[in-house]
Amino acid sequence: MSWLLAPVPRARIAWLRLIAYLFLVVDMLMVTSSSLAHARVPHDLYRPVLAARILHIPPPDLGVMWGLMTVVLGCGLACATGRMPRAAGYLLGFACAAGYFWWVVISMSYGKVDHDHLAIVIALLVLPTAGPARFEDQTPCEAAGWAVRCVELAVVAAYFLSAWAKMRFGGPNWPNGSTLAWALQRRGTPPARHLLDYPWTLQISQWVTIIMEFSSPLLLILRGRPRYALAAFWAGFHVITFAMMTISFLPHAIFLTAFLPLERLASRTQVWRERARGGPAGQPVTVIGDQAVDTV
Amino acid sequence: MAPQVSRLRRVSRVWRLGATAAVLGGLLLASAYGTNDDFPLGPMTQFAFYIPANGGTINAQWLEADTTDGEHVVVPTDAGSTGLKRAEVEGQINRFVHDPALLQDIAEAQRRLHPGGPRYARIYLVKQIKTLRDGRVVATRMITLATWTVR
Numbered sequence: 001m002s003w004l005l006a007p008v009p010r011a012r013i014a015w016l017r018l019i020a021y022l023f024l025v026v027d028m029l030m031v032t033s034s035s036l037a038h039a040r041v042p043h044d045l046y047r048p049v050l051a052a053r054i055l056h057i058p059p060p061d062l063g064v065m066w067g068l069m070t071v072v073l074g075c076g077l078a079c080a081t082g083r084m085p086r087a088a089g090y091l092l093g094f095a096c097a098a099g100y101f102w103w104v105v106i107s108m109s110y111g112k113v114d115h116d117h118l119a120i121v122i123a124l125l126v127l128p129t130a131g132p133a134r135f136e137d138q139t140p141c142e143a144a145g146w147a148v149r150c151v152e153l154a155v156v157a158a159y160f161l162s163a164w165a166k167m168r169f170g171g172p173n174w175p176n177g178s179t180l181a182w183a184l185q186r187r188g189t190p191p192a193r194h195l196l197d198y199p200w201t202l203q204i205s206q207w208v209t210i211i212m213e214f215s216s217p218l219l220l221i222l223r224g225r226p227r228y229a230l231a232a233f234w235a236g237f238h239v240i241t242f243a244m245m246t247i248s249f250l251p252h253a254i255f256l257t258a259f260l261p262l263e264r265l266a267s268r269t270q271v272w273r274e275r276a277r278g279g280p281a282g283q284p285v286t287v288i289g290d291q292a293v294d295t296v
Numbered sequence: 297m298a299p300q301v302s303r304l305r306r307v308s309r310v311w312r313l314g315a316t317a318a319v320l321g322g323l324l325l326a327s328a329y330g331t332n333d334d335f336p337l338g339p340m341t342q343f344a345f346y347i348p349a350n351g352g353t354i355n356a357q358w359l360e361a362d363t364t365d366g367e368h369v370v371v372p373t374d375a376g377s378t379g380l381k382r383a384e385v386e387g388q389i390n391r392f393v394h395d396p397a398l399l400q401d402i403a404e405a406q407r408r409l410h411p412g413g414p415r416y417a418r419i420y421l422v423k424q425i426k427t428l429r430d431g432r433v434v435a436t437r438m439i440t441l442a443t444w445t446v447r
Contacts, residue, residue, distance in 0.1 A: 142303050143302070
């Protein structure tokens with residue numbers, strides 16, 4: 001229980017908010033922009049997922065979708081500043097999360113569900129609950145700790161449950177099959193398609209994938225460099241899958257940053273600012289409170 | 297000087313723990329018994345299927361069209377062209393096969409998204425089947441699943 005609420009410096013929330021809400025712009029304009037295109041499709045093709053049916057979300061209307069995007073991005077950018085008073089932060093943050101949920105449910109309601117949106121949906125829901133957070137605020141805080149932990153859990157769940165689904169639907173022989181060949185045949189980039197001539201490389205990749213996905217809970221257990229190394233592995237994994245088949249998984253991958261001690265960036269930027277001012281270049285700058293707690 | 301830890305009150309702890317347990321429970325249930333319909337909690341089914349290296353097939357379905365300019369084109373697979381991505385066409389494939397009139401919707405969406413360009417006169421739903429041996433493609437064939445003359 002205390003693990004879920006282990007305090008982290010509020011500054012990490014400030015950085016995560018900046019990352020999440022700025023990325024939201026990219027996501028809505030590029031990754032899930034199909035919600036806008038869907039609004040131009042006749043309503044026959046709308047196949048609402050369960051959440052859309054429960055919430056009675058109607059087929060999208062172009063004007064409504066533009067309005068929704070404006071409201072969600074407006075609320076998100078206001079929250080990104082981290083300067084909202086507590087009540088306003090809650091209100092705008094949840095408006096942003098609810099609006100984005102509507103948006104992303106529309107995006108998934110035309111016959112294909114993507115699986116890279118769990119982390120961003122969870123992040124938008126939990127980040128407002130941490131209250132006001134400044135970039136220089138190193139106060140360890142349980143509310144911040146819970147929000148960070150939820151994002152971390154969402155990231156790990158996406159990996160671990162992927163392995164689970166491969167066993168459930170593909171069976172234990174999945175890594176020995178030709179699923180990656182299937183992916184490359186259908187959407188492989190020209191350099192990656194060369195690998196189709198060497199099927200054993202694809203089977204090794206499948207073994208590495210399933211082993212790493214099943215071991216992903218280690219991200220929650222490891223501390224310090226081993227943890228950062230594992231997060232870096234996954235970042236590299238997403239870079240490689242993008243290079244091979246232009247699947248970015250970006251709405252998930254950017255939240256690998258939740259595993260990093262982002263709060264230390266504040267002291268770094270202070271050093272850069274000192275240097276830019278011609279201050280004591282290369283000299284350590286005293287930052288009160290930095291790393292005062294064991295960052296988890 | 298270590299700053300004072302900011303603690304949560306009891307009520308705040310309880311709802312957080314409850315919400316975490318509910319969402320984690322939902323995720324696990326959906327992974328065990330659910331389907332993609334349960335988004336965002338559903339099972340993470342991307343690439344979660346087995347293709348035998350011997351005798352397995354790699355299928356792809358997409359749309360092609362004759363345009364009013366007399367050209368035969370592959371209908372682009374991004375949502376910006378016809379409002380549907382290839383995976384979405386494939387996700388609704390049985391509907392298109394059983395009711396090709398739905399392809400009229402694709403033509404109408406393309407017309408709305410590209411009002412100035414050539415229109416689709418006839419749309420074909422095609423399927424490519426590649427057969428594997430030792431993990432390599434040894435045969436490829438194409439079939440047309442449905443055609444629709446645009447009204």
